[in-house]
Amino acid sequence: MNQSLGTIITGIVTDINDKAYFIQKSGITYEMPKTETTSYELGDAVEGFAYISQNKSYKLTQDIPKVQIGYYAFSKVIDVRRDLGVFVDIGLPDKEIVVSLDELPTEKQLWPKKGDQLMVTIRVDEKDRMWGELADEEVFISLSKKASEDLINKDIKGIAYRLKVVGTYILTEGDHLGFIHPSQRDIEPRLGEEISGRVIGIGQEGAVNISLKPRAHEAIPEDAAMLLAILERSKDGSFPYTDKSSPEDIKLHFGISKGQFKRAIGNLLKQRKIVQVDGETRLVKNESADNE
Structure with a gap:
């Protein structure tokens, strides 16, 4: 060799x-x-x-790539072959490096796609073939730094580097280790996928716990968000319409059907953002839309 x-x-x-x-x-x-x-x-x-x-x-x-034997760097996926693995660009002018399918998830829908990023080094086999080898947990730990409490509820981005039954592990843009529990996502991210979420906690070792689900106010449907905005901009946080109001009044004042209005009101009531009292819909006071 x-x-x-x-x-x-x-x-x-x-x-x-x-x-x-x-x-x-x-x-x-x-x-x-x-x-x-x-x-x-x-x-x-x-x-x-x-x-x-x-x-x-x-x-x-002499255009030295960051990825070398014993040196790791994120490299962009430029092609996928289901019978072989994925090709990554480490910066060589006439050579792509293959990450073997043996290193990729068993479920191929979780394989990286073009444009995703994988942290790799180089491995050379006995036939002088150069392969990309995924970084292990120790590499990511060595690259990471502890997160502080002021990151809680902040938006955050990162790359998924390990997919496990217990959840998804990522390295954030700030070089923090992150973890996404299955309950905090709707779809499992791909290996190498860039993820946008928010910090919901800091672990004992300084890793960040991340949710991919929207904040409560971000999850409000469009009609409900419109009604909430009207209430927030009104002088006293109320308007003289409820789910008992006539379809004509609702259409005239909000431009939506009574069915849409009732669904929107129901959503806001369920989230305890409003109350209906004495023929009025009123904004619940001292509510923070960022808290769930």
Whole structure:
């Protein structure tokens, strides 16, 4: 196995033509395009990243990728093959790296899609094939930092890096570890998917507990949100209409049918945002729409 692949090496220029330098290291010659670098002479030492290109030739590049053997970085998924795995772009000009299907979820609907991000390193097998290898839990722990209480109820984004029966694990944009319990999501995220949610708690180890469900006020249907806005903007937080009002009055003043009105009123009553008293609908005072 060529132990130089996937690493930064230093070799000696042994040949030059119009298009490339040929650099030797440990008996193997690597090609490096002239367009990529300044000029070298025969016998010069050259440092670069060693890899095998898509057409299986040995190459050297001085545009060093972040992903190397022993080094991890998020890499974008650029293609998916159900019989092989997913291809990720680590920044090489003529080479994509495959993450084998053996490392991906058993349920293929949870596989990454194009544009998703996977934290990978490089593994080289005995046939000199370069593979992407997913980062394990220890890598994410080493990259993370503890979250503070002031993040609670804040919006947050992150990448799903582990899918388990107990829930989804993510690394946030702020480099915090995050956890989404199945009760706090409607659909299980894909591996590598970017997730937007909100922080609902901080764990003992400084990880964030995240919900993908909307806040109470965000979950209000459109008609209910309209009625709530009218109440909030009124002088005394009320209007003289209830679910007993006539369809004509409701249509005239709100532009919706009585059926729509009743459903909206019912939603707000259930969430205890309003009360109906003496022929009026009134806003419940001192309510915070952000609290559930």
